[in-house]
Amino acid sequence: MRVYLHGLSTALPPHILDQSDVRARAEMLFGGRYPQFDRLARTFETAGIVKRHSVVPIDWFARDHGWADRNAAFLDGGTALFIDAARRALDAAGWTGADVDCVVTVCSTGIATPSLEARAFTDMGFRDDVMRVPVFGLGCAGGVSGLSLAQSLAAARPGARVLLVVVETCSLAFRTDRLQKADIIATVLFGDGAAAACLSTDRPGGSPVVTLGRGHQKIWADTLDIMGWEVDGTGFGVIFDRAIPAFVTAEFAAATEGALRAANLDRNEVARFVCHPGGAKVVEAIESALDLTAGVLDAERAVLRDAGNMSAPTVMFVMKAVIDAGTTGQMVGCALGPGFTAAFLPFHVAAEAP
Structure with missing residues (x-):
């Protein structure tokens, strides 16, 4: 469906x-x-x-x-x-x-x-x-x-x-x-x-046509202290581990390969990874981990430049920018969050209805 x-x-x-x-x-x-x-x-x-x-x-x-x-x-x-x-x-x-x-x-x-x-x-x-x-x-x-x-x-x-x-x-x-x-x-x-x-599930009438695949998640054991909230009488207090970029460099590629296998996709079928820009160093770490050309995640950097890290909605800002720019083909949305968890969503953008 x-x-x-x-x-x-x-x-x-x-x-x-x-x-x-x-x-x-x-x-x-x-x-x-x-x-x-x-x-x-x-x-x-x-x-x-x-x-x-x-x-x-x-x-x-x-x-x-x-x-x-x-x-x-x-x-x-x-x-x-x-x-x-x-x-x-x-x-x-x-x-x-x-x-x-x-x-x-x-x-x-x-x-x-x-x-x-x-x-x-x-x-x-x-x-x-x-x-x-x-x-x-x-x-x-x-x-x-x-x-x-x-x-x-x-x-x-x-x-x-x-x-x-x-x-x-x-x-x-x-x-x-x-x-x-x-x-x-x-x-x-x-x-x-x-x-x-x-x-x-109803086919849209306009273009481009964006089809969303089934999502995939990967959670790592014993990583609760990498990212999240501490809660006290004043409010939320952020937890950021300094090792996040290094963790991305070491672990993200294997997690991505697992998501691609779950979606029955080969790496060479992916026209673009659409990523959550958690920060400049994280974007660089993602490019390194996925063996992408340095600087290719341009929409991610533009969103970070103009709106900062907004947490959950940020990747959707990137997704909209990529689609609005006319990019087509098979894509994979990616984000990292507390858990520590990697989330993936395959989606396809076609210039017109198949």
């Missing part, structure tokens, strides 16, 4: 954080308190990021915030991003909210019960019998894993219209109280954003 992509969208919140402004603000907040700040501050220039977007203005970060403040900002900003991205995807598909049979919501940067799709229910015009599938905890792998889950749901219910919405507000995890290297790196990399996709 083929599953087609009917609409793909991205959305960014209103507040733009210029990288030079973020660096100056971080120096003001960390510089006199964290002895290694000057050395780590060089990463603001080497991270490949020019700007990011946030659900809150930069002055918000000058004050101390606990769980209540952070989650209130997540609920407001996350719901707005959900609605924006979802409406854009539905418009691209020619659907309305009432047409949606199942909505999958992926998010790891805030707690919402009722979840975001319920909070957006009235604005979106969803039917009262819409199936809701909220998913938490996938982190940076959430875009690829979310697409894989939505693909499986669409394939299992031929004709059903599935809406996937991926929302992250990473900036709200900014911490000045812990004074850990991971917090500095998070300040360098993280931004907020959302993406959405409409999927169905």
